Amino acid sequence: xxxxxxxxxxxxxxxxxxxxxxxxxxxxxxxxxxxxxxxxxxxxxxxxxxxxxxxxxxxxxxxxxxxxxxxxxxxxxxxxxxxxxxxxxxxxxxxxxxxxxxxxxxxxxxxxxxxxxxxxxxxxxxxxxxxxxxxxxxxxxxxxxxxxxxxxxxxxxxxxxxxxxxxxxxxxxxxxxxxxxxxxxxxxxxxxxxxxxxxxxxxxxxxxxxxxxxxxxxxxxxxxxxxxxxxxxxxxxxxxxxxxxxxxxxxxxxxxxxxxxxxxxx
Numbered sequence: 496x497x498x499x500x501x502x503x504x505x506x507x508x509x510x511x512x513x514x515x516x517x518x519x520x521x522x523x524x525x526x527x528x529x530x531x532x533x534x535x536x537x538x539x540x541x542x543x544x545x546x547x548x549x550x551x552x553x554x555x556x557x558x559x560x561x562x563x564x565x566x567x568x569x570x571x572x573x574x575x576x577x578x579x580x581x582x583x584x585x586x587x588x589x590x591x592x593x594x595x596x597x598x599x600x601x602x603x604x605x606x607x608x609x610x611x612x613x614x615x616x617x618x619x620x621x622x623x624x625x626x627x628x629x630x631x632x633x634x635x636x637x638x639x640x641x642x643x644x645x646x647x648x649x650x651x652x653x654x655x656x657x658x659x660x661x662x663x664x665x666x667x668x669x670x671x672x673x674x675x676x677x678x679x680x681x682x683x684x685x686x687x688x689x690x691x692x693x694x695x696x697x698x699x700x701x702x703x704x705x706x707x708x709x710x711x712x713x714x715x716x717x718x719x720x721x722x723x724x725x726x727x728x729x730x731x732x733x734x735x736x737x738x739x740x741x742x743x744x745x746x747x748x749x750x751x752x753x754x755x756x757x758x759x760x761x
Contacts, residue, residue: 531566540724540756547599547614548682549732549739551747554603560724560756574726574754576637578623585627592623592637607745610692614681618642631656646678668710674736675702683739695744700735706750707731721759728752 538560546552563571567588570578576594598614621639628634637650652670659665674682679700690697708730716722730750731737737748 533563533565534760535564536560536562536758536760538724538756538758540754540758542752542754544597544752545746545750546603546605547746548597549736549742549746549748549750550599550603551745552603552605553751558754558756560758562758562760578625582624587624587626589624590622591620592639593618593620594637594639595619596641607693607741611685611689611741617644617646619646619648621648641678644677644681645675646681647675648678649673662716664714666712668712670706670708670710671704672706672708673703674705676700679703679705679735683736683741685740690740693740693745695740698735698739698741700739703735704733705736707733708750717757720761721757724754724756724758726752726754 540558540560541555542558543553543555546554559573561573567583568580579591580588581590582588596617596619598616601608601613619639620642623635623637625633625635632655634653640647650670650672652668654666654668657665657667679702683700685698687697708728710726710728713725714722732742732748732750742748
């Protein structure tokens, strides 16, 4: 194991711990100055997601559920990452954005094991802008970069709070994502040696579109302070990602992600 791989996980854990501590300190300061009531939700659930980006197989694993909202200051969510407001207004918000990015484990690769490299998870950090078009509709953009790598990522999205169905709360989110060439090659590229082992052509995708997705979220209360949260995401790989032999011959352009969690909120 190289020194880079050996020390990557401790580095990420330390960085994540520092980020959580910073958020907690910022949260304390924000709560003193916010006019709207902050909301907190936490719980545990399970998610089913592609075994690796572009895979046709899935893996199921338990996940924590965290959602902290301090209006005009901060949001921290296991679904949407960290948004720390530095620009605030009645319609426009912007500031620091951070998120956790899944990699791919050797045990999930199946016939590709020992033929393509596993990828460690990474933290991404950057900035965001979001426009609140009305009380039900938001649109925004996240731009981020690997904290320990050369990948860069752009996401454009629009989120719509649907009318409630009785006690059920629901929303839709449509998004488009793009990667720079370093990130695209990390996830979907195939070197000459890998191509020889897989008996496919080598693939060196450039920067461009990577994924379009539609997400449906639902929350069903079970008591005053508890409920069940469901999220279903349909994704479609695009461009150099969707055309990679890893996807066309060993995976699938269509990507599904489902999660279910029991949460406590106040």
